[in-house]
Amino acid sequence: MRKFFESFPVVAVLWVWLTAGIIVEFNRYYPDLLFHPMSF
Amino acid sequence: MRRLFAVVLSALLIIGFAPVAKADIAGLTPCAENARFQQRASAADTPQAIARFDRYSKSLCGDDGLPHALIPAPTEPFAMSFIRGHEGEIMIPGVIHLYILGIIGWAGRSYLHAIKAKGHKQALHDEIHIDTVLAFNCMLRATAWPWLAHAEGQNGSLRQSDNNITVSPR
Numbered sequence: 001m002r003k004f005f006e007s008f009p010v011v012a013v014l015w016v017w018l019t020a021g022i023i024v025e026f027n028r029y030y031p032d033l034l035f036h037p038m039s040f
Numbered sequence: 041m042r043r044l045f046a047v048v049l050s051a052l053l054i055i056g057f058a059p060v061a062k063a064d065i066a067g068l069t070p071c072a073e074n075a076r077f078q079q080r081a082s083a084a085d086t087p088q089a090i091a092r093f094d095r096y097s098k099s100l101c102g103d104d105g106l107p108h109a110l111i112p113a114p115t116e117p118f119a120m121s122f123i124r125g126h127e128g129e130i131m132i133p134g135v136i137h138l139y140i141l142g143i144i145g146w147a148g149r150s151y152l153h154a155i156k157a158k159g160h161k162q163a164l165h166d167e168i169h170i171d172t173v174l175a176f177n178c179m180l181r182a183t184a185w186p187w188l189a190h191a192e193g194q195n196g197s198l199r200q201s202d203n204n205i206t207v208s209p210r
Contacts (some may be wrong), residue, residue, distance in 0.1 A: 003169060011170045020049030032092040034107060035099060036136075 068100035076105025146185035
């Protein structure tokens with residue numbers, strides 16, 4: 001089982017899934033970031 | 041004499057160019073004063089859209105009423121002074137982007153180097169079946185890639201030595 005989860009295609013899918021999830025959730029809470037917020 | 045030229049050139053650049061460029065950046069106007077942008081902003085009805093137009097109103101708009109992102113001209117003297125207050129549009133995200141690209145690249149490179157040290161057969165195996173602990177450590181280490189790359193550049197291990205590079209007979 002571990003060998004399956006450590007095979008490249010599975011790792012790649014999990015990795016992209018996780019990264020996409022982080023970006024989607026970030027955009028949910030901080031939407032429309034056209035530019036990096038500047039305080040000055 | 042060389043120093044004198046440098047001083048004169050700097051003085052000319054400061055007095056001559058910088059204020060002119062600062063007065064009007066590429067014909068853009070602040071979005072808050074741009075009629076077409078305001079027209080578009082007044083159509084916003086949801087709280088999210090209102091917040092978005094409020095934030096974008098701090099940037100500069102073109103005649104199309106849309107915000108334009110400013111990139112400093114890298115070869116221009118005092119380029120950074122032209123985009124003062126607009127670093128968040130391209131420059132900071134750009135630096136973050138390059139840093140993340142560097143992490144990805146460096147992590148992959150160091151992982152390949154690490155498995156190569158295990159021998160040919162194991163290296164082939166570890167390219168298909170990822171050594172996750174090793175890969176994770178490579179990724180953590182790669183966050184320091186600017187320093188690691190600098191150190192490797194200094195000691196010569198960043199690049200392959202010339203006698204390992206095949207060249208066609210000439």
